Amino acid sequence: MSKAKTTKKARAAQPATPVGSHTERRDEAEGRLLAAATEIIARHGVDGLTLGQVGTAAGYSRGLPAHYYGNKTGLLEAVAWHITDGFANRLAQTENFKPGLEMLLGSVANYLAPTTSKGPMTLQTVIMESLTEPALRPAVSKVTERSVRRLAAMVRTAIDNGEIRDDIDPEKQAVLILGTLRSLTLLGLLNPKDMRMDAIRDAYVAGLKRMLRRKG
Amino acid sequence: MSKAKTTKKARAAQPATPVGSHTERRDEAEGRLLAAATEIIARHGVDGLTLGQVGTAAGYSRGLPAHYYGNKTGLLEAVAWHITDGFANRLAQTENFKPGLEMLLGSVANYLAPTTSKGPMTLQTVIMESLTEPALRPAVSKVTERSVRRLAAMVRTAIDNGEIRDDIDPEKQAVLILGTLRSLTLLGLLNPKDMRMDAIRDAYVAGLKRMLRRKG
Amino acid sequence: MSKAKTTKKARAAQPATPVGSHTERRDEAEGRLLAAATEIIARHGVDGLTLGQVGTAAGYSRGLPAHYYGNKTGLLEAVAWHITDGFANRLAQTENFKPGLEMLLGSVANYLAPTTSKGPMTLQTVIMESLTEPALRPAVSKVTERSVRRLAAMVRTAIDNGEIRDDIDPEKQAVLILGTLRSLTLLGLLNPKDMRMDAIRDAYVAGLKRMLRRKG
Amino acid sequence: MSKAKTTKKARAAQPATPVGSHTERRDEAEGRLLAAATEIIARHGVDGLTLGQVGTAAGYSRGLPAHYYGNKTGLLEAVAWHITDGFANRLAQTENFKPGLEMLLGSVANYLAPTTSKGPMTLQTVIMESLTEPALRPAVSKVTERSVRRLAAMVRTAIDNGEIRDDIDPEKQAVLILGTLRSLTLLGLLNPKDMRMDAIRDAYVAGLKRMLRRKG
DNA sequence: CATGAATGAGTATTCATTCAT
DNA sequence: TATGAATGAATACTCATTCAT
Numbered sequence: 001m002s003k004a005k006t007t008k009k010a011r012a013a014q015p016a017t018p019v020g021s022h023t024e025r026r027d028e029a030e031g032r033l034l035a036a037a038t039e040i041i042a043r044h045g046v047d048g049l050t051l052g053q054v055g056t057a058a059g060y061s062r063g064l065p066a067h068y069y070g071n072k073t074g075l076l077e078a079v080a081w082h083i084t085d086g087f088a089n090r091l092a093q094t095e096n097f098k099p100g101l102e103m104l105l106g107s108v109a110n111y112l113a114p115t116t117s118k119g120p121m122t123l124q125t126v127i128m129e130s131l132t133e134p135a136l137r138p139a140v141s142k143v144t145e146r147s148v149r150r151l152a153a154m155v156r157t158a159i160d161n162g163e164i165r166d167d168i169d170p171e172k173q174a175v176l177i178l179g180t181l182r183s184l185t186l187l188g189l190l191n192p193k194d195m196r197m198d199a200i201r202d203a204y205v206a207g208l209k210r211m212l213r214r215k216g
Numbered sequence: 217m218s219k220a221k222t223t224k225k226a227r228a229a230q231p232a233t234p235v236g237s238h239t240e241r242r243d244e245a246e247g248r249l250l251a252a253a254t255e256i257i258a259r260h261g262v263d264g265l266t267l268g269q270v271g272t273a274a275g276y277s278r279g280l281p282a283h284y285y286g287n288k289t290g291l292l293e294a295v296a297w298h299i300t301d302g303f304a305n306r307l308a309q310t311e312n313f314k315p316g317l318e319m320l321l322g323s324v325a326n327y328l329a330p331t332t333s334k335g336p337m338t339l340q341t342v343i344m345e346s347l348t349e350p351a352l353r354p355a356v357s358k359v360t361e362r363s364v365r366r367l368a369a370m371v372r373t374a375i376d377n378g379e380i381r382d383d384i385d386p387e388k389q390a391v392l393i394l395g396t397l398r399s400l401t402l403l404g405l406l407n408p409k410d411m412r413m414d415a416i417r418d419a420y421v422a423g424l425k426r427m428l429r430r431k432g
Numbered sequence: 433m434s435k436a437k438t439t440k441k442a443r444a445a446q447p448a449t450p451v452g453s454h455t456e457r458r459d460e461a462e463g464r465l466l467a468a469a470t471e472i473i474a475r476h477g478v479d480g481l482t483l484g485q486v487g488t489a490a491g492y493s494r495g496l497p498a499h500y501y502g503n504k505t506g507l508l509e510a511v512a513w514h515i516t517d518g519f520a521n522r523l524a525q526t527e528n529f530k531p532g533l534e535m536l537l538g539s540v541a542n543y544l545a546p547t548t549s550k551g552p553m554t555l556q557t558v559i560m561e562s563l564t565e566p567a568l569r570p571a572v573s574k575v576t577e578r579s580v581r582r583l584a585a586m587v588r589t590a591i592d593n594g595e596i597r598d599d600i601d602p603e604k605q606a607v608l609i610l611g612t613l614r615s616l617t618l619l620g621l622l623n624p625k626d627m628r629m630d631a632i633r634d635a636y637v638a639g640l641k642r643m644l645r646r647k648g
Numbered sequence: 649m650s651k652a653k654t655t656k657k658a659r660a661a662q663p664a665t666p667v668g669s670h671t672e673r674r675d676e677a678e679g680r681l682l683a684a685a686t687e688i689i690a691r692h693g694v695d696g697l698t699l700g701q702v703g704t705a706a707g708y709s710r711g712l713p714a715h716y717y718g719n720k721t722g723l724l725e726a727v728a729w730h731i732t733d734g735f736a737n738r739l740a741q742t743e744n745f746k747p748g749l750e751m752l753l754g755s756v757a758n759y760l761a762p763t764t765s766k767g768p769m770t771l772q773t774v775i776m777e778s779l780t781e782p783a784l785r786p787a788v789s790k791v792t793e794r795s796v797r798r799l800a801a802m803v804r805t806a807i808d809n810g811e812i813r814d815d816i817d818p819e820k821q822a823v824l825i826l827g828t829l830r831s832l833t834l835l836g837l838l839n840p841k842d843m844r845m846d847a848i849r850d851a852y853v854a855g856l857k858r859m860l861r862r863k864g
Numbered sequence: 865c866a867t868g869a870a871t872g873a874g875t876a877t878t879c880a881t882t883c884a885t
Numbered sequence: 886t887a888t889g890a891a892t893g894a895a896t897a898c899t900c901a902t903t904c905a906t
Contacts, residue, residue: 043348044348045344045345045347045348047262047263047348048348124344125344125347127402127406128261128340128341128344128402129261130406131261131337131341131405131406132259132260132261132264137406140406141406141407144403144406144407168423169415169419172415172416172419173419173423175400175403175411175416176396176400176416176419176420176423178399179395179396179399179400179402179403180392180395180396180399182399182402183394183395183396183398183399184391184392184395186343186395186398186399187360187391187395189347190343190346190347190356190357190360195391199385199388200388200391200392203385203388203389203392204392207384207389207392207427208427210426210427211423211424211426211427
């Protein structure tokens with residue numbers, strides 16, 4: 001697929017005037033490349049991604065991505081790690097929240113808030129690709145684990161704070177929350193008009209709160 | 217991707233001894249073809265699917281899929297509709313449950329029960345593909361809508377039965393449930409060992425019950 | 433290597449107007465393709481051979497060789513077999529000789545006679561390539577074995593005829609003869625002017641005769 | 649070919665701690681580079697050799713070979729001359745033999761003795777490559793001429809000694825002998841198990857002796 | 865002297881697609 | 886109706902080569 005589609009013209013970015021030491025240039029180039037790849041994957045999917053396209057879109061030559069990452073899988077791995085690492089993980093934007101339940105609910109709301117970042121979409125796509133490309137598994141697993149761990153910690157704090165029921169398993173709950181967040185993101189991408197995602201988001205937060213609530 | 221992977225041997229099925237009228241043969245062939253395609257997509261993804269492979273795996277010639285469906289997108293559309301129509305939607309296996317909350321929770325448990333069917337996997341894959349292939353949208357949307365409608369009906373019945381809170385919006389709740397079900401399926405496919413999906417499933421059902429519970 | 437050399441223009445043969453049944457067309461095409469490949473290998477070596485070039489030179493599309501033989505190694509194997517099988521093995525052109533010593537010496541002289549056939553050169557080249565490409569080994573081994581067997585039979589007949597010494601091991605002698613024939617062919621290709629190959633050929637035949645001669 | 653083969657890891661040698669004057673370091677580096685190239689050609693063929701690999705295997709940077717030799721052909725030329733010059737030609741290991749027939753037969757036996765040196769293999773490969781790469785011709789010709797000259801001298805001495813027939817042409821005979829030696833080496837590399845090369849070697853030496861023998 | 869960043873040309877390979885049988 | 890021959894476009898990947906540090 002995606003082969004016979006449109007002629008990809010991959011509008012080149014600024015031609016990246018070479019400056020700085022070898023290391024600087026390398027870092028600069030990697031950053032641009034990964035950003036371009038993230039963008040393209042979000043728009044055209046993994047199979048709609050072309051190594052040449054990535055290089056061109058980043059303002060470099062067609063051959064550079066292969067030169068750096070060896071092959072397409074290598075690039076995808078790098079993208080996955082990049083999203084995990086450098087990319088401002090939305091669950092991490094929690095500076096303004098009080099640790100515990102507030103931070104948990106705030107993070108969830110944040111995650112579901114509309115955004116222009118291509119990260120979530122790309123992540124979804126790479127996750128799906130990992131089903132068929134075993135080499136991507138480690139990177140993908142790590143992203144998931146990290147997110148689960150982060151959410152679980154919030155749940156645990158909320159329990160410790162006495163804000164939510166204490167018969168909840170933080171890890172399992174974190175998995176459920178992450179799963180829901182991801183699938184809602186996907187639904188939002190699929191069906192932008194018919195479903196009002198904001199209403200659904202509110203319903204989710206409300207339900208979550210209710211479910212976590214202490215008995216009394 | 218998925219191109220340079222394994223030597224595709226597409227073990228041919230029984231060579232399809234021609235019997236019956238033209239129409240019968242055609243139907244028989246279409247059925248085989250679509251089943252083969254479903255299987256292959258589940259294993260290798262949409263891009264790992266080749267027309268020739270589908271024909272061979274179904275016990276026919278390399279050229280038959282193109283002959284029937286014109287092109288690859290045509291085949292994929294057919295697959296999507298096939299899944300929508302014939303695929304034993306697990307949410308539909310509700311014969312044994314009492315309408316209302318019991319049926320809702322039973323359906324959820326059913327959906328999450330381990331299965332060997334390739335349907336869920338293929339469905340996930342086709343859904344993702346529809347992000348980049350507009351032609352698949354209608355079929356994909358229909359599956360989602362149908363599932364949401366079915367779940368919403370159960371929620372509504374449960375409300376009418378007085379089994380759950382009445383301040384719940386059946387539609388939104390249905391979307392949330394479906395999303396969670398799908399994402400848990402995906403997690404199960406991704407991470408078969410580390411997470412005990414059965415425990416998570418139980419946690420989900422328990423939490424769902426709690427969230428829906430009437431106040432008093 | 434051979435990459436940066438000359439722009440390969442692979443002058444296309446007659447564009448192969450499609451006629452005949454599927455089988456006929458296929459056979460015709462295979463024949464043309466293998467002939468073209470043989471020619472090209474002789475001239476540019478295995479690495480100077482391009483799949484596209486072969487297709488074009490044979491009067492077909494660039495993609496046909498890969499379509500038939502899967503990959504370059506597959507094509508080379510086919511070439512090796514083709515040379516062995518169909519290609520008029522020069523050792524076999526023995527119709528006019530009396531079985532035994534005469535046929536042996538005649539075959540040797542034949543083999544060393546100047547020729548326009550690209551077979552010997554191509555064979556040498558493919559043999560060398562097999563050192564690095566294990567997949568070619570079986571085909572290459574078979575060619576050698578067949579030639580050795582044929583020569584050994586002649587030696588044996590000559591012994592039975594009482595024309596040559598009977599303490600000669602036919603197999604080993606055949607290996608030696610074949611080796612010398614091949615290396616003289618190679619030398620002839622390498623050094624066309626300085627060494628008078630015809631004189632060397634005569635010297636070889638004379639020496640061989642002397643070595644085989646019965647004591648008395 | 650040989651491109652898609654194994655992941656080239658080119659195990660780097662000791663990182664070459666810089667010592668000595670510029671000239672010394674240059675010589676040291678050249679020696680390492682050529683040795684590495686010889687090794688690689690023997691194993692992967694000329695086309696399986698990459699400049700980067702040579703540099704790395706020699707313990708230097710990827711770019712050094714190009715820095716020294718300008719381009720790949722330049723490196724190959726240097727390798728060819730290196731083999732010609734420094735490579736311990738097995739025909740030259742004659743210290744222990746009496747000049748004449750004994751030395752001739754001894755040299756032949758030496759040449760055919762099993763060895764672990766990569767020299768012969770590389771030599772064969774470079775000879776073949778010279779068929780398509782004219783720049784390699786001079787170096788290749790020189791090896792051949794030198795070997796022929798050396799063998800011819802031995803033959804001549806044997807004639808002068810009255811050890812062998814005097815109607816033998818030393819030059820032509822030398823060409824025949826060298827050709828046989830080379831082709832037997834090649835056969836040995838190709839077919840290490842099935843043919844007992846030692847027996848064939850003995851048969852060759854015996855036959856050679858018989859052929860050279862004076863009439864009486 | 866030596867490294868390594870970056871380019872870009874070249875080729876194998878895969879397949880959807882068309883068309884004759 | 887069904888097969889399979891043949892095309893040709895598209896892309897991953899490799900590396901020699903150039904050039905700045």
